[in-house]
Amino acid sequence: MEAPPHKHIVMVPLMAQGHLIPFLELANKIVHRNPIFTITIVNSPLNINYLRSAIANGPSPPHQIHLRSLPFNSSDHGLPPNCENTDGLPMTQIIKLFHASTTLEAPLREFISEVIADEGNPPICIISDKFMGWANNVARSFGIANYSFNTGGAYGPTAYCSICLNLPHRNHADGGTHEEFSVPGFPDSCRFSIALLGQYIRAADGEDEWSTFFQSQISYSLQSDGWLCNTSEEIESTGCVALRNFIKLPFWCIGPLIPSSMLKKNSGVDTGSGIIVQKSGKLDATRPEKYIEWLDSHPQGSVLYISFGSQNTISETQMMELAKGLEESKKPFIWVIRPPIGFDINGDFRSEWLPSGFEDRVKSQGLVVHGWVPQVEILCHRSTGAFLSHCGWNSVMESLSQGVPLIGWPLGGEQGCNAKMLEEEMGVCAVLTRGVVSTIDKEEVKKVIEVVLDKNEDGKGGDMRKKAGEFGKLIRESVEGSSDKAMDDFVSTILFT
Numbered sequence: 001m002e003a004p005p006h007k008h009i010v011m012v013p014l015m016a017q018g019h020l021i022p023f024l025e026l027a028n029k030i031v032h033r034n035p036i037f038t039i040t041i042v043n044s045p046l047n048i049n050y051l052r053s054a055i056a057n058g059p060s061p062p063h064q065i066h067l068r069s070l071p072f073n074s075s076d077h078g079l080p081p082n083c084e085n086t087d088g089l090p091m092t093q094i095i096k097l098f099h100a101s102t103t104l105e106a107p108l109r110e111f112i113s114e115v116i117a118d119e120g121n122p123p124i125c126i127i128s129d130k131f132m133g134w135a136n137n138v139a140r141s142f143g144i145a146n147y148s149f150n151t152g153g154a155y156g157p158t159a160y161c162s163i164c165l166n167l168p169h170r171n172h173a174d175g176g177t178h179e180e181f182s183v184p185g186f187p188d189s190c191r192f193s194i195a196l197l198g199q200y201i202r203a204a205d206g207e208d209e210w211s212t213f214f215q216s217q218i219s220y221s222l223q224s225d226g227w228l229c230n231t232s233e234e235i236e237s238t239g240c241v242a243l244r245n246f247i248k249l250p251f252w253c254i255g256p257l258i259p260s261s262m263l264k265k266n267s268g269v270d271t272g273s274g275i276i277v278q279k280s281g282k283l284d285a286t287r288p289e290k291y292i293e294w295l296d297s298h299p300q301g302s303v304l305y306i307s308f309g310s311q312n313t314i315s316e317t318q319m320m321e322l323a324k325g326l327e328e329s330k331k332p333f334i335w336v337i338r339p340p341i342g343f344d345i346n347g348d349f350r351s352e353w354l355p356s357g358f359e360d361r362v363k364s365q366g367l368v369v370h371g372w373v374p375q376v377e378i379l380c381h382r383s384t385g386a387f388l389s390h391c392g393w394n395s396v397m398e399s400l401s402q403g404v405p406l407i408g409w410p411l412g413g414e415q416g417c418n419a420k421m422l423e424e425e426m427g428v429c430a431v432l433t434r435g436v437v438s439t440i441d442k443e444e445v446k447k448v449i450e451v452v453l454d455k456n457e458d459g460k461g462g463d464m465r466k467k468a469g470e471f472g473k474l475i476r477e478s479v480e481g482s483s484d485k486a487m488d489d490f491v492s493t494i495l496f497t
Helices: 017-033 045-056 091-119 135-141 155-166 168-172 209-221 237-247 289-296 316-329 375-380 393-401 415-426 442-452 460-479 482-496
Strands: 007-012 037-043 065-069 125-129 145-150 227-229 251-253 303-307 333-336 366-369 384-389 406-408 429-431
Touching: 007 017, 007 091, 007 482, 017 037, 017 045, 017 065, 017 125, 017 145, 017 393, 017 482, 037 045, 037 091, 045 065, 091 135, 091 209, 125 135, 135 145, 135 209, 145 482, 155 168, 155 209, 155 237, 155 415, 227 237, 237 251, 237 415, 251 482, 289 375, 303 316, 303 375, 316 442, 375 384, 375 393, 384 393, 384 442, 393 406, 393 415, 393 460, 406 415, 406 442, 415 429, 429 442, 429 460, 442 460, 460 482
Parallel strands: 007 037, 007 125, 037 065, 125 145, 145 227, 227 251, 303 333, 303 384, 333 366, 384 406, 406 429
Antiparallel strands: none
C-alpha cells in the first residue's frame, strides 16, 4: 500500500529542558525514517528559541523539521517576565508554569487551522507530552490522532503517574516515610515508600495545585491513541509491563533517545561540535576541551562527576556536608554547583555556602564548576568512574550508556522511583539520600564514594561497574535493535491507519 505524499506531524513538548530535547531527537528519528514527513514543534517563544539554538549547535537538521512559537506571556500567570521554562525556577513557580502551559491550547487550535488552510488537510497526528494531555482535546476536535510521549523511562514515570492519579500513599500518611504501599499497575510484591516521593506529591490530597494539574493531564493522556516511551523493553522489562498494565493502550518503546555520540562507549569529545559552555569556574568557558585535558590527567574510572541537572539544587546544610565528604574522600571530582535551595539558582555563588577555604584546598583534587559543563563529553571519558546524580532519566541513560554507575540523590518528580529501580532492580546505583530536607553527614558521603569508586572488582563497586557495563551494552544494542523496530512500527501506524 503506497502512502500519499507529505504527512504533517505537530509535536507539543512540556515547557521543561528535559522534555524539549527528547522531542527534538524524536522528530529527527521520524523524518530520517521517511522523507514524506514534515514535523512542526510548537511551544512558547523562548522555548522555541532554545530549540533553535540547540539545532544551530548540532549537526545540520533535516529540512522537514520546523519550529513554531505560540503566544505566551508569563506575566499573565503570576510568573516573572520571560519565564517560560522550568530551568532555574523554584518548585512553587514550576507548578504555576505547568498550569499556565494549558493556555497554549487555543493558540495550538489556531495553528492547526492555519495548516489546514495552507495544505488542504489537517496534520496526520499530534504527538504531545504526557503532561500536555489537553492536546488530546485539540486532536479530537480536528478528527486526528494524538499520541502521548513519555520522555522518561517506563518504571519511574509509570509509578509517578499512578501515584498522582490514585494517591495510594494517603492511606499511610501517619506511618512514617518508610511505610510501604502498593501502586496500581505494579505487582503487589513491588512495594513503594513515602520516602521515594517528592515533598509536593507526598502532601497531595487531590485538591492541591499539584494534584489538579497532574491528575487532569495524565487522565487526558490516557485517552490518547497510544504512548511512545523513551526506553526499551530490554532495559526496563518490569517497567514496561507496569506501563502496559497502567495505560492499557498501544505503546512503542522507541528509546533511549541519547546523543548518537554516546552509542560507542568512551567515544571521547568532538571539540569542534559547537558546544557552548556558559560559565565554568577558572576554566576557559569557551573551551570545553579543557575539561577533557583535566580528565586525561587522571586514571581510568577514578573521577566522580556530580550534577543535579539544570533545575535542581540542595540545601545549605547538605551542600556543606557533601563538600566535607568529598574532600575527605580524596577522590578526584568535577562538581557542577549552584546556589542552595532558597536562593536564586542562577545567581552568584557565595563562599559561605562551602567550608571555609574549600575551593582553594581542593584545587589539586577536583573542579568546582559554577555553571554548565559538557556532560556528554565528561561521561564519555574513560576517567569518569561514577556519577552522583538526581536520577533524571536523560542523565541516567547518558551515564549507563557509558557503563558509568550512579550515586543516587533524587530530588523530585519520578526521580525517587527511578533511583529505586536503579538500585533494587538493576544494581547500578547506590542511593546516598533523598530530597532537600533529609539529614546527611560527611561520613555517609565519604563512605558511599569510596564504595562506588573502589577498584576491587569483587566488591560492591566492582559489581556495580560490571552491571552498568552490561546495561550500557543493552542500551547501545537496543537503539539499533528493538527500539529501531518499534520506531518503524509506529511510523507504519501513523501512515496507514
